Amino acid sequence: MGREALCTARVGNDSAQVTALLESTTVVLRGELKRKWAIAELQNLRVDGDELRFEHGGEPVALSLGEKEAERWLKKLQTPPPTLAAKLGVSAENPALLIGPTEGTLDPALAEALAGGITTNMREARMLVAVLSNAAELPRMAEFHADMLCNTVWVVHGKGPDADPSDTLVRIAMRGWGYVDNKTSAVSDKLTATRYVRSAAPAKAGARKAAAKKTAAKPAPRKR
Numbered sequence: 490m491g492r493e494a495l496c497t498a499r500v501g502n503d504s505a506q507v508t509a510l511l512e513s514t515t516v517v518l519r520g521e522l523k524r525k526w527a528i529a530e531l532q533n534l535r536v537d538g539d540e541l542r543f544e545h546g547g548e549p550v551a552l553s554l555g556e557k558e559a560e561r562w563l564k565k566l567q568t569p570p571p572t573l574a575a576k577l578g579v580s581a582e583n584p585a586l587l588i589g590p591t592e593g594t595l596d597p598a599l600a601e602a603l604a605g606g607i608t609t610n611m612r613e614a615r616m617l618v619a620v621l622s623n624a625a626e627l628p629r630m631a632e633f634h635a636d637m638l639c640n641t642v643w644v645v646h647g648k649g650p651d652a653d654p655s656d657t658l659v660r661i662a663m664r665g666w667g668y669v670d671n672k673t674s675a676v677s678d679k680l681t682a683t684r685y686v687r688s689a690a691p692a693k694a695g696a697r698k699a700a701a702k703k704t705a706a707k708p709a710p711r712k713r
Contacts, residue, residue, distance in 0.1 A: 492562060497553040498522055509552050511562055513570060526550075528566060536563050573602035576674040577643060577682070578616070584608035585643075588633060589620035596620075598677040599645065616641040620680075624654035627662050640687040642668070648681040659683065 492511040497504060498518055505521035516531070518524040531543045540551045541559040554562060579585045584606045587595075599620070608614050616639050619630045634642050644659055646652060654662075660670060660683075668685035676682050 492565065494552075494554050494558060499549075499551040500524060501548045509554070511565060516566075524550075531566065534563060534566055536560055573598060573674070573676065574605065577602060577618070577684075579603055579606035579618075581606055583615045584613060585616045585618045586611060586614035586637070587618045587620070588630065589626065589645075590622045591626065593622075596645075596677050596680050599680065602676075611637050615639050616643060618643045618645060618682075621646045621654060621659075624658055627654060627659065631662075631666050634687070642685050642687075643682045644685060645676055645680055645682040647679060648675075656681070656683070 494509050496507065496509055498507045498509065500518070500522055503522060507518045507520040507522050510517040510519070514528055516524075516526045516528060526545045531545055534541075534543045536542070536556070536559045537551075539556045539559060540553050541562050542549070542551045544550065552559070552562075574580065577585070579602060585603060586608055587603060599618075603618065614637060617630075617634050617637060619626075619634070619642055621627065621630065621644065630642070630644070644663065646654055646659065648656075663670065663685045667688055669688045670683050670685050672684040674682050674684075
């Protein structure tokens with residue numbers, strides 16, 4: 490959602506100047522009053538004059554945002570967040586072909602998002618969703634996508650400092666193969682996804698094999 494405001498906040502009997510942040514799933518106060526509330530748990534959302542008001546756990550909260558800004562916050566707070574399927578752009582009319590993971594089972598959140606829009610036909614697929622378990626799978630994914638008609642691939646992998654492959658490694662490899670990244674979405678607590686669009690003709694097999702050797706030679710991140 491991404492809104493931020495310097496304002497006076499009243500929380501219960503306390504009042505202070507704060508920086509209020511409207512994030513995708515939370516409202517956060519920083520400064521003299523520190524709070525973090527899940528949007529799904531806010532009750533009695535309303536605008537009263539120049540204040541956004543709500544309750545959380547029976548405690549009243551008022552943020553003096555100004556009338557117009559309070560209305561903007563209220564509208565965003567009352568708008569349901571897009572589903573993961575919507576973020577990925579997957580539907581029965583816009584189906585995806587899925588490859589991976591090679592280790593473990595498919596993440597439940599991703600499985601739910603893809604449930605209504607999966608195809609096994611490479612010619613019908615509007616995108617490839619590739620779930621990677623390690624960096625060595627990157628070149629094989631590129632080889633697979635080179636034979637598809639669609640230009641879009643969502644690369645799904647672990648997130649965090651110990652992720653294998655890392656965001657940086659994926660980005661370097663994909664850009665080297667003629668892809669441009671243009672969107673990122675969280676999948677779950679453990680997985681992230683980045684959308685890459687092929688902006689050039691698929692790399693020839695020799696170039697992909699050379700890249701495969703280079704990627705495979707990179708040491709895997711240490712596990713802590």
